Amino acid sequence: MSSYASRVDTPAHALDDSGGAPTASRAALGRGASLGELNSAVWRRGGYLADYVGQHLRDGESVLLARHRDALAGRVLELGCGGGRITRHLIGTAAELHGVDIASDMVEHCRRTLPSATFGEGDIRDLSPFASAGADAIVAGNNLIDILDDDERGRFLDEVHRILAPHGLLVFSSHNLACVPLVKSPLQELSYHPLVAARQLAGLPRRLRGRRRLALLQSFSSEYAIVNDNAHDYALLHYYISRDGQERQLAAHDFRLLECVDLAGTAVAPGEIAYGCHELHYAARRVDPPQDGDAADAAAAPGDRSFAP
Numbered sequence: 639m640s641s642y643a644s645r646v647d648t649p650a651h652a653l654d655d656s657g658g659a660p661t662a663s664r665a666a667l668g669r670g671a672s673l674g675e676l677n678s679a680v681w682r683r684g685g686y687l688a689d690y691v692g693q694h695l696r697d698g699e700s701v702l703l704a705r706h707r708d709a710l711a712g713r714v715l716e717l718g719c720g721g722g723r724i725t726r727h728l729i730g731t732a733a734e735l736h737g738v739d740i741a742s743d744m745v746e747h748c749r750r751t752l753p754s755a756t757f758g759e760g761d762i763r764d765l766s767p768f769a770s771a772g773a774d775a776i777v778a779g780n781n782l783i784d785i786l787d788d789d790e791r792g793r794f795l796d797e798v799h800r801i802l803a804p805h806g807l808l809v810f811s812s813h814n815l816a817c818v819p820l821v822k823s824p825l826q827e828l829s830y831h832p833l834v835a836a837r838q839l840a841g842l843p844r845r846l847r848g849r850r851r852l853a854l855l856q857s858f859s860s861e862y863a864i865v866n867d868n869a870h871d872y873a874l875l876h877y878y879i880s881r882d883g884q885e886r887q888l889a890a891h892d893f894r895l896l897e898c899v900d901l902a903g904t905a906v907a908p909g910e911i912a913y914g915c916h917e918l919h920y921a922a923r924r925v926d927p928p929q930d931g932d933a934a935d936a937a938a939a940p941g942d943r944s945f946a947p
């Protein structure tokens with residue numbers, strides 16, 4: 639169990655400054671809508687392209703893309719490619735690159751600006767169109783998989799395992815559980831600087847609406863948390879997990895963690911919580927049962943820390 643477990647054992651209402659009663663979203667979940675559906679509906683509407691057209695890689699992303707360059711040299715599938723921020727860097731390395739996104743404006747932008755790759759609209763909750771063992775590497779940057787709840791995340795990892803070729807590489811990032819206590823509510827985010835606060839006030843009603851809609855859907859456990867953070871004005875609920883929890887989850891779905899780095903690209907070792915770093919970046923490898931002839935991978939316990947570039 640993570641050493642900070644007690645700190646995330648926070649009741650949902652402790653983070654809620656909306657005073658909101660059960661909401662449409664809670665009713666939607668009650669009717670069987672999953673977290674992934676709720677979040678995907680926000681993204682599918684589009685309108686976020688301007689936020690994702692940059693080229694700048696976070697240091698953690700640069701480190702992993704450089705260190706796993708060889709594994710990224712074949713057929714690469716990028717999930718949630720957005721405006722192509724990471725795609726641009728993958729194109730230089732990959733023999734073949736296909737990007738997928740749920741938002742049509744993102745896909746159209748990528749098709750127009752990155753003609754050497756292919757792009758399609760798709761939903762990471764249904765990866766059935768992709769052939770088994772068809773990709774040498776899969777990239778899911780910018781905490782994409784955190785839109786999914788725990789069950790959906792497990793199914794996603796199983797599907798990624800199926801689509802990856804044996805020994806294939808998965809590169810992704812995820813919100814860091816240690817930072818849940820640092821997540822602020824819309825009112826806590828207001829600046830003491832009068833000019834900044836004045837600007838923030840303009841968007842406050844929208845942020846409070848988002849908060850009121852989703853705060854009661856938050857949940858907290860020692861292994862992971864579902865948190866309504868400030869992304870897109872509190873319109874989303876995100877999954878937060880620790881480095882060690884992520885390693886356990888990967889192992890449960892037949893992946894071996896190769897390495898975890900923080901935003902600055904510094905290694906996060908087993909047992910470290912990287913407090914203050916709100917997202918962690920991971921590289922993992924598909925492992926297969928012994929009958930696939932891979933004695934080395936099969937023998938590697940989840941606790942095997944050796945990094946194989």
Ligand SMILES: C[S@@+](CC[C@H](N)C(=O)[O-])C[C@H]1O[C@@H](n2cnc3c(N)ncnc32)[C@H](O)[C@@H]1O
Pocket residue numbers: 677678681682690717718719720721722723724738739740741744760761762763779780781782785
């Ligand atoms: C945080 S943005 C990241 C974009 C890009 N990877 C980047 O790092 O700049 C998440 C992207 O995932 C897409 N997305 C959200 N839910 C999705 C889903 N269910 N299936 C496929 N893409 C999804 C969004 O439309 C958005 O472009």
